[in-house]
Amino acid sequence: MPRIPSPRRVADNVNQRRTRTVEDSRMPLTEHLRELRNRVAKALIAFVLATIVCFFFEQHILNFLMHPYCSLPAHKRASFQGQTCQLYVFGILDPFMIRLKISAIAGAIASSPVWLYQLWSFITPGLHRHERRWSLTFVALSLGLFAVGACFAYITLRTGLNLLLGFSGDGIVSVLDANKYLSYVIAMVLIFGASFEIPLLVCLLNLAGVVPTAKLRAWRRSEIFLTFLFAAIVTPSQDPFTMLALGLPMIILYEVALFVGWLNDRRKKNRGDSSAYSDLADDEASPLDFDDSGETARRAALAARAQQDDRAGRKARAQLAAMAQAQSGDDAGGTGGSSADIT
Numbered sequence: 001m002p003r004i005p006s007p008r009r010v011a012d013n014v015n016q017r018r019t020r021t022v023e024d025s026r027m028p029l030t031e032h033l034r035e036l037r038n039r040v041a042k043a044l045i046a047f048v049l050a051t052i053v054c055f056f057f058e059q060h061i062l063n064f065l066m067h068p069y070c071s072l073p074a075h076k077r078a079s080f081q082g083q084t085c086q087l088y089v090f091g092i093l094d095p096f097m098i099r100l101k102i103s104a105i106a107g108a109i110a111s112s113p114v115w116l117y118q119l120w121s122f123i124t125p126g127l128h129r130h131e132r133r134w135s136l137t138f139v140a141l142s143l144g145l146f147a148v149g150a151c152f153a154y155i156t157l158r159t160g161l162n163l164l165l166g167f168s169g170d171g172i173v174s175v176l177d178a179n180k181y182l183s184y185v186i187a188m189v190l191i192f193g194a195s196f197e198i199p200l201l202v203c204l205l206n207l208a209g210v211v212p213t214a215k216l217r218a219w220r221r222s223e224i225f226l227t228f229l230f231a232a233i234v235t236p237s238q239d240p241f242t243m244l245a246l247g248l249p250m251i252i253l254y255e256v257a258l259f260v261g262w263l264n265d266r267r268k269k270n271r272g273d274s275s276a277y278s279d280l281a282d283d284e285a286s287p288l289d290f291d292d293s294g295e296t297a298r299r300a301a302l303a304a305r306a307q308q309d310d311r312a313g314r315k316a317r318a319q320l321a322a323m324a325q326a327q328s329g330d331d332a333g334g335t336g337g338s339s340a341d342i343t
Helices: 007-016 029-056 058-070 094-110 112-126 129-168 178-195 198-207 213-218 220-234 240-271 295-306 311-342
Strands: none
Touching: 029 058, 029 094, 029 112, 058 094, 058 129, 058 178, 094 112, 094 178, 112 129, 129 178, 129 198, 129 240, 178 220, 178 240, 198 213, 198 240, 213 220, 213 240, 220 240, 295 311
16 A cells, blocks of 8 residues: 655655756757657647547537638628538548648647647756746747737638628629638738737847837837838738738737837836946947946045045045055056066
8 A cells, every 4th residue: 555655755756856957957969859859759749649639620620710701791602502601622632631731730729738838848947047037928928929819810800801702793703712711811810920929029129128119219100111011911811901900900019019118228227227338329439448347437436435434435545545556556567567678
């Protein structure tokens, strides 16, 4: 009969299974490759199992993807054999390939927690604690923004299809190919999801100190124009409604990113810049005799503290005297060395 684990045994197991740190990740290249192989194998197994499960629910997934098309008015859809809504194929292998494509995409989405965990577990040991916290925050935000973009694309599908298929008129009835329709839906979801990541990239560049918010605000008109130009180019349908449906949320998210960047710049300004280059403008070159070691700033701080009559003032005066004596000794040695070289 198994024994009841004692608290000490439980603590030992927890310590043995603790999260690996940067020091633990220092292993030979073969060990890294072996760990990468194991994690890729686990991710592939999860993907294959999820794809097999989704293969049996493929019809429900297809009905969900067809709903924007099937919700259109009946006169804009071709119907044969009394069916209300149908997609058509024109190849022998197309039915199987369509089912396989839908199952694979659904399996990749369903197994995303597993392969994202494997990817995160492989990268995390090489990061410090603060890097791990920031990277986890940005990964969570990127997944959320991609999901919001995908949902927004699905919502706008019906209006975009209604607008595009409405140009057929009375004498033309649309017979949609299932492959082309699914490719259109997948492209819309991927483009909307990836486009919603751009404001997060702007926040990342601002937090890293690459681009200040003031410069981004100066480029606002050009950025709005480029955003709508980007939306007009990347959308598969290239109709005005889809362009606006992609461009307007990107502009709103971009303004949110500018607000976050403004808060970050304000925090840095209130905290103060202790670098030697803080008094120089961004487009100003430092002089050749510029002291970037901080020696001038330290001497000024000691001189201000030496004006006091307390213990700190006496200590500052002593430090200034020692620094002056050391500098005079260096100057004397340099002069002697130069005269010796001349003679």
